[in-house]
Amino acid sequence: MLSVKKIIIGLLLIIVAAQFYRPVQNKDLSAMSDHISKVVTIPHQVNGILKKACYDCHSNNTSYPWYAQIQPVNWYLNKHIKAAKAQLNFDNFKHYSTRRQLSKLRAIENSVEEGTMPIASYTLIHKNAVLSKSEKKLVMAWAAASRDSLEQIPF
Amino acid sequence: MKTLIYSFAFSLLFISTYSANAAAKKVIILAEDQAPKNSPTAILDAYLKLKNALSTDNAQNAATAGNELVKAFKDFDQSKLTAAQRKTYTDIESDAKEHAEHIGLNAGKIAHQREHFDMLSKDIYDIAKLLGAGREIYVDRCPMYNKGKGAIWLSEVKDIKNPYFGKAMSTCGSIKETLH
Numbered sequence: 355m356l357s358v359k360k361i362i363i364g365l366l367l368i369i370v371a372a373q374f375y376r377p378v379q380n381k382d383l384s385a386m387s388d389h390i391s392k393v394v395t396i397p398h399q400v401n402g403i404l405k406k407a408c409y410d411c412h413s414n415n416t417s418y419p420w421y422a423q424i425q426p427v428n429w430y431l432n433k434h435i436k437a438a439k440a441q442l443n444f445d446n447f448k449h450y451s452t453r454r455q456l457s458k459l460r461a462i463e464n465s466v467e468e469g470t471m472p473i474a475s476y477t478l479i480h481k482n483a484v485l486s487k488s489e490k491k492l493v494m495a496w497a498a499a500s501r502d503s504l505e506q507i508p509f
Numbered sequence: 510m511k512t513l514i515y516s517f518a519f520s521l522l523f524i525s526t527y528s529a530n531a532a533a534k535k536v537i538i539l540a541e542d543q544a545p546k547n548s549p550t551a552i553l554d555a556y557l558k559l560k561n562a563l564s565t566d567n568a569q570n571a572a573t574a575g576n577e578l579v580k581a582f583k584d585f586d587q588s589k590l591t592a593a594q595r596k597t598y599t600d601i602e603s604d605a606k607e608h609a610e611h612i613g614l615n616a617g618k619i620a621h622q623r624e625h626f627d628m629l630s631k632d633i634y635d636i637a638k639l640l641g642a643g644r645e646i647y648v649d650r651c652p653m654y655n656k657g658k659g660a661i662w663l664s665e666v667k668d669i670k671n672p673y674f675g676k677a678m679s680t681c682g683s684i685k686e687t688l689h
Contacts, residue, residue: 450603451600451603451604452600453600453601453603453604453632454603454604454607456628457604457607457608457628460624460628461624464624
């Protein structure tokens, strides 16, 4: 029994020590000069959906919940955000080749339609990020229209 | 002391479970004997292998071929390209490599692999147009994929073997163009 107590104390110590580990947070308050809105038009409603359901992981600015300050939650979140941004970063969209922009818009449309995005681990906590049928339709129509507008530009 | 070591071990275990999945997925099957080449031979070979895997509904082989394609892109020698060619090539590659990576990572999801294969096929077509195919390659088109919008693929054989629908609709499609 004594050893169980020691293990618990040991774990607690590690958790406390981990709080001093502070990775760089995903916060960039500089102007959004390379944002997707510089490439394609984003209607007001779509912008709201992207903000509440996508930007926490797919942009340079995450609005962290309070518990994100606690380790290892913070570490875990930042790891996910880094991976998500490597796939698609709305704040870096202008730098993608037109070809890649088209692929990304297609991927947005597909993943929203299939319901693979926003991922379940995110919507579990962010209930407002669960997209309604009409919200899904809006995003999909926007992605499709944006693709058409880009495809007119020759590579 | 012993218990402290145990507790360390437990917490390490706890942390490592997060990264274990990612690490397992990163295992890439590589053919080491391929020297870098100037023509897109290795790229086309891996693509055609992927196409054949999808047309027989084999998601596992498709993933393997996807990883081989990633390697073919990495090994491709760009030094013999003209400046203009290189610019176009890097543009295509940045997109195509990502599709190949996704196909490699989604061994269990053939529908997802096919979505990326659609976008990848356009990239490979452009590479073949840009650098030459170095052999007879047929550009096939299936009018039904993408909810009737259609999709192309490249093939080394004249027979239609549809990679988008696989065995369910093997002969759907027709030859649109021949590349050399």
